[in-house]
Amino acid sequence: MGVRGFGDLEAAIMDRLWVRNAPATVRELHSDLLPDRDIAYNTVLTVVDNLYKKGWLRREREGRAHRYEPTRSREEYGALLMRDALDEAGDPAEALVRFVGRMSADEAAALRQALQAHERSNAK
Template structure:
């Protein structure tokens, strides 16, 4: 995860790499990431290598040796990343209640039902029931 609690949105290529790794679901080499991403747009292997290494240095990926290369995987799920972004947005909002009201006001009925269920589950967990 991002170091020092700072969550930032990913750049375009960082998002592509993270999306690919999340969808892939298992550790992968830069060669594997590059091979697939290069099918959609012209991309140098070294560019993907640099972006992947930067994501590792930022704390978003972990890596393990794989011969002369490394296998990379995200340290957080896509859902955990989304939650971190929402937490950061709430922290910088100024008036949290107004920010939450504005956020809820843009939800679909299905999202509101999911939020209510998540809040109920959270309340059960913290109350020990």
């Protein structure tokens, strides 16, 4: 299953939900977005509903409204995008070499730790 990046408004809504770290109604999301963009409530409602239908959000009824929350963390989303990028590369090994070549020392250290943890879990 391919994962494409979010559109501008989708990304803004997902960002608000990830930052909130708690479910939110469309009205709350609309209020959060208003300082940065002049946007209609119905537009936010439509985009939130689309994200729900795509499986990026789950919802729970609260009175007459729904509370929405992400089905995946920001980190899981980033990992899915990286996996897709690697799958699209003509030479995945070369893409990894180039990717690692652009990492900071801290990012490279985090990658080493992740690889070591991955190797330990596969050795079991």
